[in-house]
Amino acid sequence: MIKKRIRELLEQLDALLVAHYYQRDEVVEIADLTGDSLELARKASTSEKSKIIFCGVGFMGQSVKILAPNKRVFMPKIACCSMARMIDDSYFDASIAKLKEYGIAEIFPVTYINSNAEVKAKVARLGGVVCTSANASKILQYALKQNKKIFFLPDYCLGQNLAHDNGLKSAILGVDSQEKVQEADVICYHGFCSVHQLFTPKDIDFYRAKYPEILIAVHPECQPEVVKKADFVGSTSQIIKYVQSLKDSQKVAVGTEFNLVNRLREPKGEQNTFVLSSTKPECPTMNETTLQDVLRCLEAIQKGESYNEILLDSEIANLAKQALDKMLELS
Numbered sequence: 555m556i557k558k559r560i561r562e563l564l565e566q567l568d569a570l571l572v573a574h575y576y577q578r579d580e581v582v583e584i585a586d587l588t589g590d591s592l593e594l595a596r597k598a599s600t601s602e603k604s605k606i607i608f609c610g611v612g613f614m615g616q617s618v619k620i621l622a623p624n625k626r627v628f629m630p631k632i633a634c635c636s637m638a639r640m641i642d643d644s645y646f647d648a649s650i651a652k653l654k655e656y657g658i659a660e661i662f663p664v665t666y667i668n669s670n671a672e673v674k675a676k677v678a679r680l681g682g683v684v685c686t687s688a689n690a691s692k693i694l695q696y697a698l699k700q701n702k703k704i705f706f707l708p709d710y711c712l713g714q715n716l717a718h719d720n721g722l723k724s725a726i727l728g729v730d731s732q733e734k735v736q737e738a739d740v741i742c743y744h745g746f747c748s749v750h751q752l753f754t755p756k757d758i759d760f761y762r763a764k765y766p767e768i769l770i771a772v773h774p775e776c777q778p779e780v781v782k783k784a785d786f787v788g789s790t791s792q793i794i795k796y797v798q799s800l801k802d803s804q805k806v807a808v809g810t811e812f813n814l815v816n817r818l819r820e821p822k823g824e825q826n827t828f829v830l831s832s833t834k835p836e837c838p839t840m841n842e843t844t845l846q847d848v849l850r851c852l853e854a855i856q857k858g859e860s861y862n863e864i865l866l867d868s869e870i871a872n873l874a875k876q877a878l879d880k881m882l883e884l885s
Contacts, residue, residue, distance in 0.1 A: 556845050557584055563852035569605035571848065572598045574614060575790050576811040576840040581609050581848065590790035591667045592686040595621055596882065607851060608864075609843045611635040616671045619864040620874045627864040628855060630847035633839035635668050640745035641708040643672040649727055649743060650680075653705065656732055658741075662702040664693060665877070666709050668747075671866055673707075674874035684877045687774050688789035689885035690716055694740075696884050703738075708745030715774045715781050716740065750775035752835045753809040758783045761807045761828065770830065771796055772809035780809060790814060802826065812836040 564571055564586070572594055573585035582588055587597055591614060598606050599621035606627045608615040612634055619627045641649075646663075653661055663682035665673055674684055681700075685693035694716050697704050706713030710726050717724035717740040725738035735741055753776050761768050771786040771793050781787050786796050790810065797806055797818045808815045809830035819827045829835060854861035866874075 556849055560584060560845065560849055560852060563849075563856060564607070567605055567852065567855055568603055569607050569852070569855070570598060570601045570603035571607045572609065572618075574610040574840065575794075575814045576837050577609050577843060578813065578841055579817065580845050581843055582813075582817070584845070584848075585609065590686070590688065591617070592688050592789075592885070593791060594618070595667070595878070598622070599625070601625075605855070607848065609848065611638070611839055613638045613668060613670055615864045616866065616874075617667060617878065619866055620671060620674070620871050620878055623871060623875075628851055629862045629864065630851040631843045632862050633842045635839065636748050637666075637668045637708055637745050638670055641669060641673055641743060643676050646673050646676045646707070649705070649707070652727060653703070653735075653741065656736055658703050658736065660702040661705050662697050662700045663705045663707065664697050665707050666690075666712060667881075669708055671870050671874045674877050675870040678873040678877040682877060683884070684881040686789065686881070686885075687712060688791060689881065690774070691719070692885055693881060694720060698739075704740045705743070706740050707743035709747065709775055710742035710744050711746055711750065711777055711781075712774050713740055713742035714778045715776075715787070718778060718782075747775040749811055749835050749837045750809065751777065752831045752833050753777070753780050755779050755783055757809075757830050757832070758807070761830065765805045768805040768807055768828075769800070770807050770809070772830065776809050784809070794818065797827065810835070811840065813841070 571585045572587045573581045595617040598618045608629050612632050615627050615629045663677045663680050665677045667686045714724045722739035724740040725734040726742045726744050728744050758770050770784045772784040774787050805826045807828040807830040812835050815829050851861050
């Protein structure tokens with residue numbers, strides 16, 4: 555049986571199997587550790603195991619390697635995050651150059667953890683910091699104390715939602731006018747999550763009309779117009795806690811990745827948990843990893859092969875670690 559073989563190999567190889575909440579059910583069910591980006595980066599890096607088998611997307615495996623350089627980190631599938639792919643170090647440099655062209659010299663960059671190691675290193679060089687959706691508010695408060703223009707990347711939705719919550723002006727670089735960018739407190743890069751873009755204000759209106767007492771919970775990667783109409787806004791872990799705190803009879807529609815929403819409550823009679831979309835909001839890259847991929851990875855490691863191992867340039871890793879360590883310190 556494949557699950558039994560996986561567990562045997564994990565024990566033999568002194569390895570920890572880690573899975574993000576958005577992974578397939580079959581992977582989440584067998585994982586030693588599940589969580590969102592912040593939980594996994596922190597807990598996996600402090601594990602006593604010498605090897606980490608990470609089921610998620612590329613930047614997540616990188617984050618563990620950055621925080622724990624002495625561990626060997628492998629990924630059954632090095633899937634990409636579409637948001638993280640929207641910015642690389644060259645796009646970052648071009649954005650900073652554009653801001654300086656606008657006369658903005660004092661810049662404090664904050665990068666969402668959904669970015670690659672090279673971008674995190676660039677952020678660190680400018681004294682900036684990483685954030686997650688769970689700790690973004692705390693990181694923003696730190697950023698404001700630097701008395702510089704905040705450049706938030708790559709997710710413009712999270713950046714604008716943060717600005718709105720704190721009574722700050724925001725603008726999107728490359729979309730809004732130069733004047734609006736110059737006046738903004740938080741300048742956002744124009745990246746986004748393709749899954750969370752599926753949720754719309756009309757979806758909320760539909761559920762409220764059908765179930766007047768329903769509650770709406772959404773992730774802050776959703777568009778600002780959606781976030782403003784929701785009853786609760788939070789990270790993946792925060793959404794889980796919120797929904798599980800509700801009475802079983804309370805209807806709730808959730809705006810985040812399908813696999814997570816589908817696992818939020820055990821079926822108990824009438825359906826009371828809904829996906830806030832008419833289209834299945836399933837992250838294609840998070841769903842790439844299968845149990846067969848996990849087994850294949852472990853069998854390759856057993857043979858001494860470097861199978862999808864996360865390897866980083868030491869200078870880039872050290873710089874990126876500065877930005878990640880600062881995040882962990884602040885959160």
